Amino acid sequence: MSRIALLAALIYILIIAGIGTLNGSVLTLALPLVIYLLAGLWRGPEKLELSAERTISSERIAPGEIITVSLTVTNHGETLNQVTFHDPLPDFLEIIEGSNNRIAKLPAHGSLSWSYSLRGRRGFHTFSGLYLQAEDNFGLVIKRKFLPTSGQVLVLPSVARVRRIVIQPRQTRVYSGVIPAHQGGTGIEFFGLRSYQMGDSPHHINWRASARGNSLYTNEYEQERVADVGIVLDGRSRINDFGDRSSIFDDSVLAAVAVSSALLAEGNRVGLLIYGDRARWTSPGFGKRQRERIMQNLALSKTGESQNFKSLFIPRRMFPTNSQIILISPLHEDDLPLLAQLRRSGYPLMVISPDPVTFEARRLGNSGSVQMAARIARLEREIMLRKLRGLGIQVVNWNTAMPFDQVARAALSRPVTFLRAMRSERGGRS
Amino acid sequence: MTNIALTISIMLGTGLIARGWNLAGLDNFALWFIALGIIWLIAQYNHWGWFSAAALLAVILAACAGLWLGLHAGWLIAGSIFSLIAWDLTDFRHKKLTLPKHDLRGIEQRHIARLSFLALAGLIFATLLLLLRRQFTSDWGILLGVMAVNSFTQFIFGLRVK
Numbered sequence: 222m223s224r225i226a227l228l229a230a231l232i233y234i235l236i237i238a239g240i241g242t243l244n245g246s247v248l249t250l251a252l253p254l255v256i257y258l259l260a261g262l263w264r265g266p267e268k269l270e271l272s273a274e275r276t277i278s279s280e281r282i283a284p285g286e287i288i289t290v291s292l293t294v295t296n297h298g299e300t301l302n303q304v305t306f307h308d309p310l311p312d313f314l315e316i317i318e319g320s321n322n323r324i325a326k327l328p329a330h331g332s333l334s335w336s337y338s339l340r341g342r343r344g345f346h347t348f349s350g351l352y353l354q355a356e357d358n359f360g361l362v363i364k365r366k367f368l369p370t371s372g373q374v375l376v377l378p379s380v381a382r383v384r385r386i387v388i389q390p391r392q393t394r395v396y397s398g399v400i401p402a403h404q405g406g407t408g409i410e411f412f413g414l415r416s417y418q419m420g421d422s423p424h425h426i427n428w429r430a431s432a433r434g435n436s437l438y439t440n441e442y443e444q445e446r447v448a449d450v451g452i453v454l455d456g457r458s459r460i461n462d463f464g465d466r467s468s469i470f471d472d473s474v475l476a477a478v479a480v481s482s483a484l485l486a487e488g489n490r491v492g493l494l495i496y497g498d499r500a501r502w503t504s505p506g507f508g509k510r511q512r513e514r515i516m517q518n519l520a521l522s523k524t525g526e527s528q529n530f531k532s533l534f535i536p537r538r539m540f541p542t543n544s545q546i547i548l549i550s551p552l553h554e555d556d557l558p559l560l561a562q563l564r565r566s567g568y569p570l571m572v573i574s575p576d577p578v579t580f581e582a583r584r585l586g587n588s589g590s591v592q593m594a595a596r597i598a599r600l601e602r603e604i605m606l607r608k609l610r611g612l613g614i615q616v617v618n619w620n621t622a623m624p625f626d627q628v629a630r631a632a633l634s635r636p637v638t639f640l641r642a643m644r645s646e647r648g649g650r651s
Numbered sequence: 652m653t654n655i656a657l658t659i660s661i662m663l664g665t666g667l668i669a670r671g672w673n674l675a676g677l678d679n680f681a682l683w684f685i686a687l688g689i690i691w692l693i694a695q696y697n698h699w700g701w702f703s704a705a706a707l708l709a710v711i712l713a714a715c716a717g718l719w720l721g722l723h724a725g726w727l728i729a730g731s732i733f734s735l736i737a738w739d740l741t742d743f744r745h746k747k748l749t750l751p752k753h754d755l756r757g758i759e760q761r762h763i764a765r766l767s768f769l770a771l772a773g774l775i776f777a778t779l780l781l782l783l784r785r786q787f788t789s790d791w792g793i794l795l796g797v798m799a800v801n802s803f804t805q806f807i808f809g810l811r812v813k
Contacts, residue, residue, distance in 0.1 A: 224742060227704055231711050238715050246718040246728075249780050250711070253732045253773030257739075260769060305750070320751035324758060358765055360742055 225361045228258050257359065265362035266355035270298030271327075273351050273368040281375045284342055287317055288374060291336040292351065296327040307352045313344035313376065341376040343474060345521050348372040378471075378519045381479040383629040385487070390448040390569050392543035405441035412443040449490050449505060451540035452481055455550030456497025458524040463581050470497075470524045472575040472621040473549045479625055480547055480573065481515045492540065493518060498525020505541075545569050551577040554605055564612050571615040571633075578602055579620050652759050653744050656766075660737035661691045665706075668713055668730035675722045684713065695741065703741035710734040724784065725791045728777040736766050764805035771802040 232254050239248035271294055278289040294306065308321040319337030327333055350369040356362060405412045414430055417437035430438040454477045455461070461470040477493070484491050485508065492505035493515050503511075503518050540546060546563065550556070552574045564570050582595035602618075609616050617632045619625065665688030673681035687709060694702035711734070714727040743762055750758060774795050781787045 227708075231708070235711070235715060238719070242719050244719055246724045246780060247715055249724070249776060250714055250718060250728055250731055252776045253728070253735060253769070254711075256772055256776075257735060257769055260765070307749070322749065322751040324750055324754050358762070359739060360746065 225258070225261075228254060228361070232258065258361065261357040261359040261361035263357075264302045265357035266301050266304075266364045268298050269301075269353070269355055269364055269366045271296050271353065271366070271368055273370045275348055275370040275372045277348070277372045277374060280373055281377065282341070283377055284379050285340055286376075287338050287340045289336050289338050290321075290348070290372075291334065292323075292370070293332055293334040294327070294351070294353075294368065295332040296330060298329065300329045301327040301355045302358060303356050305354045305356075307354075308348070309352065310339070311344060311346050314339050314341040314346060314374070339374075341374070343376055343378040343471065343520050345375045345517075346373065348374070375517065375520050377516050378474045378478050380482065381475055381625040381629075383479040383483040383626050384634065386480055386483045386629065386633045387635055388448065388450065388484070388545045388547075388569070388571065390450070390543060390545040391567065392448070392541075403443070405443065408442035408445050410443045412441045414438045415441055449541045449544035450484050450492070451505070451544055451546045452477055452484075452491060452493045453546065453548045453550075454493065454495040454519075454522065455548065455552075456495055456522055456524045458497065458526045460551050460553050460577065461497075461524045463577075463584065465584070467580075467584055468524060469551055469575050469577050469580045469621065470522075472580075472619070472625075473551070474519050474522060476549050476573050476575065476619065476625050477519055478516065479629060480549070482512055483629075485509075485512045485515075491515070495519070495522045497523055540568070543567055543569075545571065547571045547573065549573045549575075551575055552602075552605065554601075557605065557608060560609060560614060561612050564614055570613075571617070572609060573617045573619060574606070575619050575621050576602070579622065583622065652763065653740055653747060656763050657695060657737055657740040657744060658692065660733045660740060661688055661695065661706075664688070664710055664730050664732075664734035664737050665691065666730070667726045667733065668710055668717070671714075671717050671722050671726035671730060674726070675717075675720070677722075680713075684710075691737070698745075700741055700745055703738045707734050707738040723786060725777050725781045725786060725788075728780070729774060729794060732770050732773040732777075736770055739766060760805070764802075767798070767802040767805040771798050774798050 232251050235247055235251035235254070239245070239251065273295075274293045276291045279286070282288055290308070292306075292308065304325055304327050306323040306325075310316070310321055317338040317340055319335065321337055323333070323335050325333050348370055350367050353366050353368060355364045355366075405415065414427055415438065417426060417431075417439045421439045425440045427438045427440045454473055456470060456473075458468075461473070462468045477495075481491050481493060488507065490505045490507055491511060493503040495501040495518060501518050501522060503514050505511075506514065546568050548560070548570065550572065552572065560570065560572070578595055578598040582591060582598075585591045606616050606618055617628065619628050665684050669681040669684035669688070672678075672684065687706060691702060691706045694706075711731055714731045717727045718724055743759075747755065747759070778787065778791070778795055781791060
């Protein structure tokens, strides 16, 4: 029951009772209620004729960067005694200074301006408009309206700088880059010898080999080219989200930013597939523009649960044959068959897996039962990761307590064979 | 400030109604109104917003019945006025949660000042009725004086905050 209806009902009851009992005192009792009602109605809002304008200091910001939102509301109609404005904001934006709500008296043809400062985490928000509520002094007559405004803000994901990520795809593109192409030509690393041909630089003649034989030999170097890389970001909520609204997905996004930035900086052609509530595909491309597209898509990405992606989803037709695929996922045991199938099809596969066990154990505390459960879960995960390594998949198990750039420098900055040799050498020494 | 004003209004609203019934020797009814006041205070503490509407209805009906029975009109009307204020403040307290913090003090001050004037206007009407009935007493005069002083104090504070 609205307040005005309750008040009107009470006044009617008192008037009828007063007339019915022919008692003037009962009628007098109605007077304070009537005064209250009239005081409210006297200066209540009639027609709402307002417009709003919004300016935002920057529409594209890094996480933690502060923006200022300025609002101006103009009243084109009669005086409004009490107007409350509310500018709705999503969870990922946090108010630093000022308020997104405002209450004021707006004179006829007057205007009101205010501003507030925001900062946020990764995400995208369109400021569609302001909600306003005009009312009388006692809140009896309430009128609501939505004032549309324009404006949007994109908070880009956090960036971890990774200098180099070594990948070894089976096939490279024709453009020169930094990935060994398994073909002789111009380059830095020694590849082999061939007979001297007219036009070869004398600097490349291998004099030692030529002295042993009867003819001249020229050094060949391994060509370095760019490659096609497909990054797949797993946003299934059932493996990313935990209780208490915590999620490991932001760490996965951070890894995706770092990996894609490093690979694009080396001149590779990179595409990105994000899937959670729906699939979001960034078609492969080169350079800074592609990095911007990827960053924007990562800013928009959310975890979700779609019926289509109950299991791992990597559409092969989206990635050129023999291109390098990098899967960023906390992983689930059910994903193993699909990864094995992908590997059998000839795709060089790298898995960067933010460790969900350590992530959740850190959140749950240090009790004995938590430690025991974490130990069991960690063993299960280790078995799963070993199976993947056994399939020839390069796996990076990332404890998210450590910065990604450190992990990437240790595990991704040199070829797998080199790292394996280093490990076996260390094992031999010990 | 709203919470203090709300508590005082509830205590005055139910207390004055109880006083009206008590003066006629109907102590049992007076005790019921005191009990209603206590429950109302508990309801406010627990933020049961709906209870104020029910309590206002109960107080108005009790005042109406009292007037019909010929009890002291002044206390009953005054009790109704303060219950009306308590009902308003319950809604205002709920609304206050959504208001911007920096505007809050002024809004609160002005709202309470408006309510004080409303209460004073209601009490003046009740005084006229009492004068007509020749029921004007010294304690009624004190109540009226206190409300007048309070209203003007609120008015001056309201102007300063503006």
